[in-house]
Structures are given as C-alpha cells and as structure tokens.
Amino acid sequence: MSEQGRPPVFLERRSYRRRRMMDALRFLPVLGVLLWMVPILWPTAADGPTTAEAISMSTAVVYVFAVWCALIVAALALWSFLRLSPEMGEDAGTGQR
Numbered sequence: 001m002s003e004q005g006r007p008p009v010f011l012e013r014r015s016y017r018r019r020r021m022m023d024a025l026r027f028l029p030v031l032g033v034l035l036w037m038v039p040i041l042w043p044t045a046a047d048g049p050t051t052a053e054a055i056s057m058s059t060a061v062v063y064v065f066a067v068w069c070a071l072i073v074a075a076l077a078l079w080s081f082l083r084l085s086p087e088m089g090e091d092a093g094t095g096q097r
Helices: 013-036 057-084
Strands: none
Touching: 013 057
C-alpha cells in the first residue's frame, strides 16, 4: 500500500555514506572473528597422512597477526573518513538538531 500525499523518503548522500561507514566499523569485529577462525579449518599434521600438506603453526601465527594489522588499518581508515566528513544535521533517530 502506498500512502499518497507523502513525499518519497530521500536520504542525503553524505549522511547515507556516513551511516554506511558507521555500519562498516560496527561489522569489523565480526569480520575479525570470522577471519581469525580460518586457521581452525587448515589441515594439521595430526589429521593424518591422507590430508593435504599441513600448515605450520608459525604460518598460522603470521596469518593471525596479518589479519589483526589489516583490521587496525581498516578501522583507522574508516575512523578518519568519519572524522573528516561533515557532521550529520540531525541526531540519529531523534530528528532533533
């Protein structure tokens, strides 16, 4: 059902992008946990001789620290974008200045 007489909802481009960047910042911890769980799926020497080449523990540690550094860089980039972008005209959800 469409309500006639009401203008269509329009989100200003800057506020829309700012909200998506805030959503991306909120999603980073979830992404980090998922990426840190990847080494659990890698084959190890304890899996037996039928598995593919085993991944060494040092490779897994390097992977975890690389993911950690990538998350820090991503958070810093998103934070700096949000910090440099102009503030939204209204408080989120209240409709007040």
